[in-house]
Amino acid sequence: MTNYLHGFIPEEQQRLIDQAGFLTPLIYPRIDFVGCKKILEIGCGVGAQTAKLLELFPEAHITCVDNSETQLAKAKENLSFAGDRVSFILQDAMNFDLPEQYDGVYICWVLEHISEPLKVFRSLKPYLKSGVKIWITEVFNSTFYYYPNGIHMDAYYEKYNKYQLACGGNPDIGANIGNLLFQAEFDNIQLFPGxxxxxxRESKYLFDFLQFWKTLMKSGSQGMLEAGLITQRDIELMERDVDNIYANENSVFYYRFVQAYATIQ
Ligand SMILES: C[S@@+](CC[C@H](N)C(=O)[O-])C[C@H]1O[C@@H](n2cnc3c(N)ncnc32)[C@H](O)[C@@H]1O
Incomplete structure:
Protein backbone atom coordinates (compact mmCIF):
# COMPACT_ATOMS: atom_id res chain seq x y z
CA MET A 1 0.00 0.00 0.00
CA THR A 2 1.32 3.47 -0.80
CA ASN A 3 -1.34 5.76 0.60
CA TYR A 4 -0.86 9.02 2.43
CA LEU A 5 -1.82 8.62 6.11
CA HIS A 6 -3.74 11.88 6.45
CA GLY A 7 -5.42 12.23 3.05
CA PHE A 8 -6.20 15.53 1.33
CA ILE A 9 -9.79 16.38 2.25
CA PRO A 10 -10.62 20.00 3.24
CA GLU A 11 -10.93 19.08 6.95
CA GLU A 12 -7.39 17.69 6.85
CA GLN A 13 -6.10 20.78 5.07
CA GLN A 14 -7.66 22.94 7.80
CA ARG A 15 -6.11 20.65 10.45
CA LEU A 16 -2.65 21.47 9.07
CA ILE A 17 -3.35 25.19 9.48
CA ASP A 18 -4.66 24.72 13.04
CA GLN A 19 -1.79 22.40 13.92
CA ALA A 20 0.85 24.84 12.70
CA GLY A 21 -0.68 27.60 14.82
CA PHE A 22 -1.11 25.44 17.89
CA LEU A 23 2.42 24.00 17.81
CA THR A 24 4.24 27.21 16.85
CA PRO A 25 5.52 27.91 20.39
CA LEU A 26 7.04 24.43 20.51
CA ILE A 27 8.55 24.29 17.03
CA TYR A 28 9.92 27.73 16.20
CA PRO A 29 12.07 28.93 19.12
CA ARG A 30 15.05 27.04 17.69
CA ILE A 31 14.51 27.43 13.94
CA ASP A 32 17.09 29.89 12.61
CA PHE A 33 17.20 30.96 8.98
CA VAL A 34 18.71 34.37 9.68
CA GLY A 35 20.74 35.44 6.64
CA CYS A 36 19.06 32.89 4.32
CA LYS A 37 17.74 34.35 1.06
CA LYS A 38 16.41 31.20 -0.57
CA ILE A 39 14.67 28.60 1.54
CA LEU A 40 13.43 25.32 0.12
CA GLU A 41 10.45 23.95 2.03
CA ILE A 42 10.01 20.24 1.37
CA GLY A 43 6.48 18.87 1.79
CA CYS A 44 4.91 22.31 2.28
CA GLY A 45 1.37 20.91 2.40
CA VAL A 46 -1.11 23.78 2.34
CA GLY A 47 1.53 26.36 3.29
CA ALA A 48 0.78 26.42 7.01
CA GLN A 49 4.45 26.43 8.07
CA THR A 50 5.41 28.58 5.07
CA ALA A 51 3.29 31.45 6.40
CA LYS A 52 5.17 31.26 9.69
CA LEU A 53 8.56 31.19 7.94
CA LEU A 54 7.63 34.23 5.81
CA GLU A 55 6.74 36.13 8.97
CA LEU A 56 9.86 35.12 10.91
CA PHE A 57 12.38 35.58 8.10
CA PRO A 58 11.28 38.60 6.05
CA GLU A 59 14.39 38.54 3.83
CA ALA A 60 13.73 35.04 2.55
CA HIS A 61 12.11 33.77 -0.62
CA ILE A 62 10.54 30.35 -0.10
CA THR A 63 10.25 27.63 -2.72
CA CYS A 64 7.48 25.24 -1.69
CA VAL A 65 7.71 21.65 -2.90
CA ASP A 66 5.01 19.02 -2.51
CA ASN A 67 4.08 15.96 -4.52
CA SER A 68 0.34 16.57 -4.13
CA GLU A 69 -1.40 18.87 -6.60
CA THR A 70 -4.31 19.26 -4.18
CA GLN A 71 -2.03 20.50 -1.40
CA LEU A 72 -0.13 22.86 -3.66
CA ALA A 73 -3.35 24.38 -5.03
CA LYS A 74 -4.46 25.14 -1.47
CA ALA A 75 -0.99 26.42 -0.55
CA LYS A 76 -1.13 28.88 -3.48
CA GLU A 77 -4.51 30.11 -2.26
CA ASN A 78 -3.38 30.40 1.39
CA LEU A 79 -0.13 32.16 0.49
CA SER A 80 -1.48 34.54 -2.14
CA PHE A 81 -0.75 37.42 0.29
CA ALA A 82 2.98 36.72 -0.08
CA GLY A 83 3.20 37.64 -3.78
CA ASP A 84 6.59 36.86 -5.33
CA ARG A 85 8.14 35.85 -2.01
CA VAL A 86 6.91 32.29 -2.65
CA SER A 87 7.03 29.90 -5.57
CA PHE A 88 5.68 26.37 -5.96
CA ILE A 89 7.03 23.17 -7.43
CA LEU A 90 5.11 19.92 -7.84
CA GLN A 91 7.75 17.27 -7.29
CA ASP A 92 8.62 14.06 -5.46
CA ALA A 93 11.18 14.83 -2.76
CA MET A 94 12.90 11.51 -3.38
CA ASN A 95 13.86 12.61 -6.87
CA PHE A 96 14.58 16.33 -6.97
CA ASP A 97 15.07 18.28 -10.17
CA LEU A 98 15.24 21.87 -8.94
CA PRO A 99 15.96 25.11 -10.80
CA GLU A 100 18.54 26.58 -8.40
CA GLN A 101 20.52 26.20 -5.17
CA TYR A 102 19.27 27.09 -1.70
CA ASP A 103 20.84 28.40 1.50
CA GLY A 104 18.04 27.10 3.76
CA VAL A 105 15.95 23.91 3.85
CA TYR A 106 12.89 23.35 5.99
CA ILE A 107 11.13 20.04 6.59
CA CYS A 108 8.29 19.63 9.09
CA TRP A 109 6.19 16.46 9.58
CA VAL A 110 7.11 15.12 6.11
CA LEU A 111 9.83 12.45 6.28
CA GLU A 112 7.47 10.38 8.43
CA HIS A 113 5.43 9.84 5.23
CA ILE A 114 8.28 9.00 2.87
CA SER A 115 9.28 5.40 2.19
CA GLU A 116 12.96 6.14 1.51
CA PRO A 117 13.92 9.30 3.41
CA LEU A 118 17.63 8.79 2.71
CA LYS A 119 16.82 9.36 -0.96
CA VAL A 120 15.45 12.80 -0.05
CA PHE A 121 18.74 13.84 1.56
CA ARG A 122 20.89 12.39 -1.21
CA SER A 123 18.77 13.85 -3.99
CA LEU A 124 18.80 17.25 -2.24
CA LYS A 125 22.56 17.69 -1.98
CA PRO A 126 23.33 19.07 -5.46
CA TYR A 127 20.87 21.92 -4.80
CA LEU A 128 22.46 23.13 -1.57
CA LYS A 129 24.84 26.05 -1.20
CA SER A 130 27.84 25.62 1.04
CA GLY A 131 26.86 26.62 4.60
CA VAL A 132 23.17 25.81 4.02
CA LYS A 133 21.00 25.67 7.15
CA ILE A 134 18.77 22.61 7.25
CA TRP A 135 16.06 22.37 9.93
CA ILE A 136 13.89 19.29 10.34
CA THR A 137 11.06 18.51 12.77
CA GLU A 138 9.71 14.96 12.87
CA VAL A 139 7.55 12.62 14.93
CA PHE A 140 8.72 9.99 17.42
CA ASN A 141 5.43 8.26 18.21
CA SER A 142 6.86 5.55 20.47
CA THR A 143 7.55 8.24 23.10
CA PHE A 144 3.84 8.74 23.75
CA TYR A 145 2.76 8.17 27.35
CA TYR A 146 -0.51 9.14 28.94
CA TYR A 147 -2.44 8.55 32.15
CA PRO A 148 -4.97 7.18 32.83
CA ASN A 149 -4.50 4.50 30.27
CA GLY A 150 -7.38 3.59 27.95
CA ILE A 151 -7.63 0.30 26.09
CA HIS A 152 -9.43 1.88 23.14
CA MET A 153 -6.91 4.69 22.79
CA ASP A 154 -4.10 2.11 23.01
CA ALA A 155 -5.69 -0.08 20.35
CA TYR A 156 -6.38 2.90 18.07
CA TYR A 157 -2.84 4.25 18.46
CA GLU A 158 -1.34 0.89 17.63
CA LYS A 159 -3.46 0.65 14.47
CA TYR A 160 -2.73 4.28 13.53
CA ASN A 161 1.03 3.64 13.70
CA LYS A 162 0.75 0.34 11.86
CA TYR A 163 -1.32 2.01 9.17
CA GLN A 164 1.35 4.69 8.76
CA LEU A 165 3.94 1.94 8.30
CA ALA A 166 1.66 0.21 5.80
CA CYS A 167 1.40 3.50 3.90
CA GLY A 168 5.19 3.42 3.51
CA GLY A 169 5.90 5.92 6.29
CA ASN A 170 7.61 5.67 9.67
CA PRO A 171 5.92 6.93 12.87
CA ASP A 172 9.31 6.84 14.66
CA ILE A 173 11.35 8.58 11.96
CA GLY A 174 12.48 11.22 14.46
CA ALA A 175 14.63 8.60 16.19
CA ASN A 176 16.57 7.91 13.01
CA ILE A 177 17.05 11.42 11.59
CA GLY A 178 20.61 11.69 12.90
CA ASN A 179 21.61 8.40 11.25
CA LEU A 180 20.03 9.39 7.94
CA LEU A 181 21.80 12.77 7.83
CA PHE A 182 25.05 11.03 8.74
CA GLN A 183 24.60 8.40 6.01
CA ALA A 184 23.94 11.18 3.50
CA GLU A 185 27.19 12.83 4.67
CA PHE A 186 25.88 16.10 6.02
CA ASP A 187 28.01 18.15 8.41
CA ASN A 188 27.56 19.49 11.93
CA ILE A 189 24.48 17.31 12.57
CA GLN A 190 22.70 18.20 15.79
CA LEU A 191 19.58 16.70 17.38
CA PHE A 192 17.26 18.42 19.82
CA PRO A 193 14.34 16.92 21.75
CA GLY A 194 11.04 18.77 21.58
CA ARG A 201 -0.63 22.24 36.35
CA GLU A 202 -1.77 23.75 33.04
CA SER A 203 -5.33 22.58 32.89
CA LYS A 204 -6.51 24.76 30.00
CA TYR A 205 -3.53 23.91 27.81
CA LEU A 206 -3.96 20.21 28.60
CA PHE A 207 -7.63 20.44 27.61
CA ASP A 208 -6.85 22.23 24.34
CA PHE A 209 -4.10 19.77 23.60
CA LEU A 210 -6.36 16.78 24.07
CA GLN A 211 -8.84 18.30 21.58
CA PHE A 212 -5.94 18.71 19.14
CA TRP A 213 -4.83 15.12 19.77
CA LYS A 214 -8.27 13.75 18.93
CA THR A 215 -8.22 15.64 15.64
CA LEU A 216 -4.73 14.33 14.89
CA MET A 217 -5.80 10.75 15.64
CA LYS A 218 -8.87 11.15 13.43
CA SER A 219 -6.73 12.48 10.58
CA GLY A 220 -5.83 8.85 9.87
CA SER A 221 -9.37 7.55 10.23
CA GLN A 222 -10.60 7.82 6.65
CA GLY A 223 -7.86 5.53 5.33
CA MET A 224 -8.08 3.23 8.35
CA LEU A 225 -11.84 2.87 7.88
CA GLU A 226 -11.40 2.16 4.17
CA ALA A 227 -8.71 -0.42 4.97
CA GLY A 228 -11.11 -2.10 7.43
CA LEU A 229 -8.73 -1.54 10.35
CA ILE A 230 -11.23 0.36 12.50
CA THR A 231 -14.93 1.05 12.75
CA GLN A 232 -16.77 4.29 13.49
CA ARG A 233 -17.34 2.92 17.01
CA ASP A 234 -13.56 2.55 17.54
CA ILE A 235 -13.17 6.25 16.78
CA GLU A 236 -15.85 7.18 19.32
CA LEU A 237 -14.27 4.96 21.98
CA MET A 238 -10.82 6.39 21.28
CA GLU A 239 -12.23 9.90 21.76
CA ARG A 240 -13.89 8.85 25.01
CA ASP A 241 -10.57 7.54 26.35
CA VAL A 242 -8.88 10.83 25.45
CA ASP A 243 -11.62 12.74 27.29
CA ASN A 244 -11.03 10.46 30.29
CA ILE A 245 -7.43 11.66 30.46
CA TYR A 246 -8.63 15.16 31.20
CA ALA A 247 -11.20 13.96 33.73
CA ASN A 248 -8.54 12.47 36.03
CA GLU A 249 -6.78 14.55 38.69
CA ASN A 250 -3.51 12.74 37.91
CA SER A 251 -3.76 13.12 34.15
CA VAL A 252 -0.52 13.10 32.16
CA PHE A 253 0.11 13.62 28.47
CA TYR A 254 3.70 13.19 27.30
CA TYR A 255 5.14 13.16 23.80
CA ARG A 256 8.53 13.86 22.23
CA PHE A 257 9.29 14.95 18.71
CA VAL A 258 12.80 15.45 17.32
CA GLN A 259 14.33 18.52 15.72
CA ALA A 260 17.50 18.22 13.69
CA TYR A 261 19.96 20.72 12.28
CA ALA A 262 22.58 20.00 9.64
CA THR A 263 24.64 21.80 7.05
CA ILE A 264 27.18 21.09 4.33
CA GLN A 265 30.54 22.82 4.30
C1 LIG B 1 1.68 16.17 7.30
S1 LIG B 1 1.84 17.13 5.84
C2 LIG B 1 2.85 18.45 6.49
C3 LIG B 1 2.73 19.71 5.70
C4 LIG B 1 3.50 20.89 6.26
N1 LIG B 1 4.92 20.62 6.31
C5 LIG B 1 2.98 21.28 7.60
O1 LIG B 1 3.64 21.02 8.63
O2 LIG B 1 1.87 21.84 7.65
C6 LIG B 1 3.00 16.22 4.82
C7 LIG B 1 3.12 16.76 3.40
O3 LIG B 1 4.19 16.08 2.74
C8 LIG B 1 3.81 15.83 1.41
N2 LIG B 1 4.59 14.70 0.90
C9 LIG B 1 4.50 13.40 1.26
N3 LIG B 1 5.36 12.65 0.55
C10 LIG B 1 6.03 13.51 -0.28
C11 LIG B 1 7.04 13.34 -1.27
N4 LIG B 1 7.54 12.12 -1.55
N5 LIG B 1 7.49 14.42 -1.95
C12 LIG B 1 6.98 15.65 -1.67
N6 LIG B 1 6.01 15.87 -0.76
C13 LIG B 1 5.54 14.82 -0.05
C14 LIG B 1 2.30 15.54 1.51
O4 LIG B 1 1.64 15.71 0.26
C15 LIG B 1 1.86 16.54 2.55
O5 LIG B 1 1.45 17.73 1.99
Whole structure:
Protein backbone atom coordinates (compact mmCIF):
# COMPACT_ATOMS: atom_id res chain seq x y z
CA MET A 1 0.00 0.00 0.00
CA THR A 2 1.32 3.47 -0.80
CA ASN A 3 -1.34 5.76 0.60
CA TYR A 4 -0.86 9.02 2.43
CA LEU A 5 -1.82 8.62 6.11
CA HIS A 6 -3.74 11.88 6.45
CA GLY A 7 -5.42 12.23 3.05
CA PHE A 8 -6.20 15.53 1.33
CA ILE A 9 -9.79 16.38 2.25
CA PRO A 10 -10.62 20.00 3.24
CA GLU A 11 -10.93 19.08 6.95
CA GLU A 12 -7.39 17.69 6.85
CA GLN A 13 -6.10 20.78 5.07
CA GLN A 14 -7.66 22.94 7.80
CA ARG A 15 -6.11 20.65 10.45
CA LEU A 16 -2.65 21.47 9.07
CA ILE A 17 -3.35 25.19 9.48
CA ASP A 18 -4.66 24.72 13.04
CA GLN A 19 -1.79 22.40 13.92
CA ALA A 20 0.85 24.84 12.70
CA GLY A 21 -0.68 27.60 14.82
CA PHE A 22 -1.11 25.44 17.89
CA LEU A 23 2.42 24.00 17.81
CA THR A 24 4.24 27.21 16.85
CA PRO A 25 5.52 27.91 20.39
CA LEU A 26 7.04 24.43 20.51
CA ILE A 27 8.55 24.29 17.03
CA TYR A 28 9.92 27.73 16.20
CA PRO A 29 12.07 28.93 19.12
CA ARG A 30 15.05 27.04 17.69
CA ILE A 31 14.51 27.43 13.94
CA ASP A 32 17.09 29.89 12.61
CA PHE A 33 17.20 30.96 8.98
CA VAL A 34 18.71 34.37 9.68
CA GLY A 35 20.74 35.44 6.64
CA CYS A 36 19.06 32.89 4.32
CA LYS A 37 17.74 34.35 1.06
CA LYS A 38 16.41 31.20 -0.57
CA ILE A 39 14.67 28.60 1.54
CA LEU A 40 13.43 25.32 0.12
CA GLU A 41 10.45 23.95 2.03
CA ILE A 42 10.01 20.24 1.37
CA GLY A 43 6.48 18.87 1.79
CA CYS A 44 4.91 22.31 2.28
CA GLY A 45 1.37 20.91 2.40
CA VAL A 46 -1.11 23.78 2.34
CA GLY A 47 1.53 26.36 3.29
CA ALA A 48 0.78 26.42 7.01
CA GLN A 49 4.45 26.43 8.07
CA THR A 50 5.41 28.58 5.07
CA ALA A 51 3.29 31.45 6.40
CA LYS A 52 5.17 31.26 9.69
CA LEU A 53 8.56 31.19 7.94
CA LEU A 54 7.63 34.23 5.81
CA GLU A 55 6.74 36.13 8.97
CA LEU A 56 9.86 35.12 10.91
CA PHE A 57 12.38 35.58 8.10
CA PRO A 58 11.28 38.60 6.05
CA GLU A 59 14.39 38.54 3.83
CA ALA A 60 13.73 35.04 2.55
CA HIS A 61 12.11 33.77 -0.62
CA ILE A 62 10.54 30.35 -0.10
CA THR A 63 10.25 27.63 -2.72
CA CYS A 64 7.48 25.24 -1.69
CA VAL A 65 7.71 21.65 -2.90
CA ASP A 66 5.01 19.02 -2.51
CA ASN A 67 4.08 15.96 -4.52
CA SER A 68 0.34 16.57 -4.13
CA GLU A 69 -1.40 18.87 -6.60
CA THR A 70 -4.31 19.26 -4.18
CA GLN A 71 -2.03 20.50 -1.40
CA LEU A 72 -0.13 22.86 -3.66
CA ALA A 73 -3.35 24.38 -5.03
CA LYS A 74 -4.46 25.14 -1.47
CA ALA A 75 -0.99 26.42 -0.55
CA LYS A 76 -1.13 28.88 -3.48
CA GLU A 77 -4.51 30.11 -2.26
CA ASN A 78 -3.38 30.40 1.39
CA LEU A 79 -0.13 32.16 0.49
CA SER A 80 -1.48 34.54 -2.14
CA PHE A 81 -0.75 37.42 0.29
CA ALA A 82 2.98 36.72 -0.08
CA GLY A 83 3.20 37.64 -3.78
CA ASP A 84 6.59 36.86 -5.33
CA ARG A 85 8.14 35.85 -2.01
CA VAL A 86 6.91 32.29 -2.65
CA SER A 87 7.03 29.90 -5.57
CA PHE A 88 5.68 26.37 -5.96
CA ILE A 89 7.03 23.17 -7.43
CA LEU A 90 5.11 19.92 -7.84
CA GLN A 91 7.75 17.27 -7.29
CA ASP A 92 8.62 14.06 -5.46
CA ALA A 93 11.18 14.83 -2.76
CA MET A 94 12.90 11.51 -3.38
CA ASN A 95 13.86 12.61 -6.87
CA PHE A 96 14.58 16.33 -6.97
CA ASP A 97 15.07 18.28 -10.17
CA LEU A 98 15.24 21.87 -8.94
CA PRO A 99 15.96 25.11 -10.80
CA GLU A 100 18.54 26.58 -8.40
CA GLN A 101 20.52 26.20 -5.17
CA TYR A 102 19.27 27.09 -1.70
CA ASP A 103 20.84 28.40 1.50
CA GLY A 104 18.04 27.10 3.76
CA VAL A 105 15.95 23.91 3.85
CA TYR A 106 12.89 23.35 5.99
CA ILE A 107 11.13 20.04 6.59
CA CYS A 108 8.29 19.63 9.09
CA TRP A 109 6.19 16.46 9.58
CA VAL A 110 7.11 15.12 6.11
CA LEU A 111 9.83 12.45 6.28
CA GLU A 112 7.47 10.38 8.43
CA HIS A 113 5.43 9.84 5.23
CA ILE A 114 8.28 9.00 2.87
CA SER A 115 9.28 5.40 2.19
CA GLU A 116 12.96 6.14 1.51
CA PRO A 117 13.92 9.30 3.41
CA LEU A 118 17.63 8.79 2.71
CA LYS A 119 16.82 9.36 -0.96
CA VAL A 120 15.45 12.80 -0.05
CA PHE A 121 18.74 13.84 1.56
CA ARG A 122 20.89 12.39 -1.21
CA SER A 123 18.77 13.85 -3.99
CA LEU A 124 18.80 17.25 -2.24
CA LYS A 125 22.56 17.69 -1.98
CA PRO A 126 23.33 19.07 -5.46
CA TYR A 127 20.87 21.92 -4.80
CA LEU A 128 22.46 23.13 -1.57
CA LYS A 129 24.84 26.05 -1.20
CA SER A 130 27.84 25.62 1.04
CA GLY A 131 26.86 26.62 4.60
CA VAL A 132 23.17 25.81 4.02
CA LYS A 133 21.00 25.67 7.15
CA ILE A 134 18.77 22.61 7.25
CA TRP A 135 16.06 22.37 9.93
CA ILE A 136 13.89 19.29 10.34
CA THR A 137 11.06 18.51 12.77
CA GLU A 138 9.71 14.96 12.87
CA VAL A 139 7.55 12.62 14.93
CA PHE A 140 8.72 9.99 17.42
CA ASN A 141 5.43 8.26 18.21
CA SER A 142 6.86 5.55 20.47
CA THR A 143 7.55 8.24 23.10
CA PHE A 144 3.84 8.74 23.75
CA TYR A 145 2.76 8.17 27.35
CA TYR A 146 -0.51 9.14 28.94
CA TYR A 147 -2.44 8.55 32.15
CA PRO A 148 -4.97 7.18 32.83
CA ASN A 149 -4.50 4.50 30.27
CA GLY A 150 -7.38 3.59 27.95
CA ILE A 151 -7.63 0.30 26.09
CA HIS A 152 -9.43 1.88 23.14
CA MET A 153 -6.91 4.69 22.79
CA ASP A 154 -4.10 2.11 23.01
CA ALA A 155 -5.69 -0.08 20.35
CA TYR A 156 -6.38 2.90 18.07
CA TYR A 157 -2.84 4.25 18.46
CA GLU A 158 -1.34 0.89 17.63
CA LYS A 159 -3.46 0.65 14.47
CA TYR A 160 -2.73 4.28 13.53
CA ASN A 161 1.03 3.64 13.70
CA LYS A 162 0.75 0.34 11.86
CA TYR A 163 -1.32 2.01 9.17
CA GLN A 164 1.35 4.69 8.76
CA LEU A 165 3.94 1.94 8.30
CA ALA A 166 1.66 0.21 5.80
CA CYS A 167 1.40 3.50 3.90
CA GLY A 168 5.19 3.42 3.51
CA GLY A 169 5.90 5.92 6.29
CA ASN A 170 7.61 5.67 9.67
CA PRO A 171 5.92 6.93 12.87
CA ASP A 172 9.31 6.84 14.66
CA ILE A 173 11.35 8.58 11.96
CA GLY A 174 12.48 11.22 14.46
CA ALA A 175 14.63 8.60 16.19
CA ASN A 176 16.57 7.91 13.01
CA ILE A 177 17.05 11.42 11.59
CA GLY A 178 20.61 11.69 12.90
CA ASN A 179 21.61 8.40 11.25
CA LEU A 180 20.03 9.39 7.94
CA LEU A 181 21.80 12.77 7.83
CA PHE A 182 25.05 11.03 8.74
CA GLN A 183 24.60 8.40 6.01
CA ALA A 184 23.94 11.18 3.50
CA GLU A 185 27.19 12.83 4.67
CA PHE A 186 25.88 16.10 6.02
CA ASP A 187 28.01 18.15 8.41
CA ASN A 188 27.56 19.49 11.93
CA ILE A 189 24.48 17.31 12.57
CA GLN A 190 22.70 18.20 15.79
CA LEU A 191 19.58 16.70 17.38
CA PHE A 192 17.26 18.42 19.82
CA PRO A 193 14.34 16.92 21.75
CA GLY A 194 11.04 18.77 21.58
CA UNK A 195 7.58 18.06 22.83
CA UNK A 196 5.32 18.31 25.82
CA UNK A 197 4.81 16.97 29.31
CA UNK A 198 1.36 18.14 30.25
CA UNK A 199 -0.58 17.60 33.45
CA UNK A 200 -3.06 19.37 35.69
CA ARG A 201 -0.63 22.24 36.35
CA GLU A 202 -1.77 23.75 33.04
CA SER A 203 -5.33 22.58 32.89
CA LYS A 204 -6.51 24.76 30.00
CA TYR A 205 -3.53 23.91 27.81
CA LEU A 206 -3.96 20.21 28.60
CA PHE A 207 -7.63 20.44 27.61
CA ASP A 208 -6.85 22.23 24.34
CA PHE A 209 -4.10 19.77 23.60
CA LEU A 210 -6.36 16.78 24.07
CA GLN A 211 -8.84 18.30 21.58
CA PHE A 212 -5.94 18.71 19.14
CA TRP A 213 -4.83 15.12 19.77
CA LYS A 214 -8.27 13.75 18.93
CA THR A 215 -8.22 15.64 15.64
CA LEU A 216 -4.73 14.33 14.89
CA MET A 217 -5.80 10.75 15.64
CA LYS A 218 -8.87 11.15 13.43
CA SER A 219 -6.73 12.48 10.58
CA GLY A 220 -5.83 8.85 9.87
CA SER A 221 -9.37 7.55 10.23
CA GLN A 222 -10.60 7.82 6.65
CA GLY A 223 -7.86 5.53 5.33
CA MET A 224 -8.08 3.23 8.35
CA LEU A 225 -11.84 2.87 7.88
CA GLU A 226 -11.40 2.16 4.17
CA ALA A 227 -8.71 -0.42 4.97
CA GLY A 228 -11.11 -2.10 7.43
CA LEU A 229 -8.73 -1.54 10.35
CA ILE A 230 -11.23 0.36 12.50
CA THR A 231 -14.93 1.05 12.75
CA GLN A 232 -16.77 4.29 13.49
CA ARG A 233 -17.34 2.92 17.01
CA ASP A 234 -13.56 2.55 17.54
CA ILE A 235 -13.17 6.25 16.78
CA GLU A 236 -15.85 7.18 19.32
CA LEU A 237 -14.27 4.96 21.98
CA MET A 238 -10.82 6.39 21.28
CA GLU A 239 -12.23 9.90 21.76
CA ARG A 240 -13.89 8.85 25.01
CA ASP A 241 -10.57 7.54 26.35
CA VAL A 242 -8.88 10.83 25.45
CA ASP A 243 -11.62 12.74 27.29
CA ASN A 244 -11.03 10.46 30.29
CA ILE A 245 -7.43 11.66 30.46
CA TYR A 246 -8.63 15.16 31.20
CA ALA A 247 -11.20 13.96 33.73
CA ASN A 248 -8.54 12.47 36.03
CA GLU A 249 -6.78 14.55 38.69
CA ASN A 250 -3.51 12.74 37.91
CA SER A 251 -3.76 13.12 34.15
CA VAL A 252 -0.52 13.10 32.16
CA PHE A 253 0.11 13.62 28.47
CA TYR A 254 3.70 13.19 27.30
CA TYR A 255 5.14 13.16 23.80
CA ARG A 256 8.53 13.86 22.23
CA PHE A 257 9.29 14.95 18.71
CA VAL A 258 12.80 15.45 17.32
CA GLN A 259 14.33 18.52 15.72
CA ALA A 260 17.50 18.22 13.69
CA TYR A 261 19.96 20.72 12.28
CA ALA A 262 22.58 20.00 9.64
CA THR A 263 24.64 21.80 7.05
CA ILE A 264 27.18 21.09 4.33
CA GLN A 265 30.54 22.82 4.30
C1 LIG B 1 1.68 16.17 7.30
S1 LIG B 1 1.84 17.13 5.84
C2 LIG B 1 2.85 18.45 6.49
C3 LIG B 1 2.73 19.71 5.70
C4 LIG B 1 3.50 20.89 6.26
N1 LIG B 1 4.92 20.62 6.31
C5 LIG B 1 2.98 21.28 7.60
O1 LIG B 1 3.64 21.02 8.63
O2 LIG B 1 1.87 21.84 7.65
C6 LIG B 1 3.00 16.22 4.82
C7 LIG B 1 3.12 16.76 3.40
O3 LIG B 1 4.19 16.08 2.74
C8 LIG B 1 3.81 15.83 1.41
N2 LIG B 1 4.59 14.70 0.90
C9 LIG B 1 4.50 13.40 1.26
N3 LIG B 1 5.36 12.65 0.55
C10 LIG B 1 6.03 13.51 -0.28
C11 LIG B 1 7.04 13.34 -1.27
N4 LIG B 1 7.54 12.12 -1.55
N5 LIG B 1 7.49 14.42 -1.95
C12 LIG B 1 6.98 15.65 -1.67
N6 LIG B 1 6.01 15.87 -0.76
C13 LIG B 1 5.54 14.82 -0.05
C14 LIG B 1 2.30 15.54 1.51
O4 LIG B 1 1.64 15.71 0.26
C15 LIG B 1 1.86 16.54 2.55
O5 LIG B 1 1.45 17.73 1.99
Missing amino acids: GFHLDR
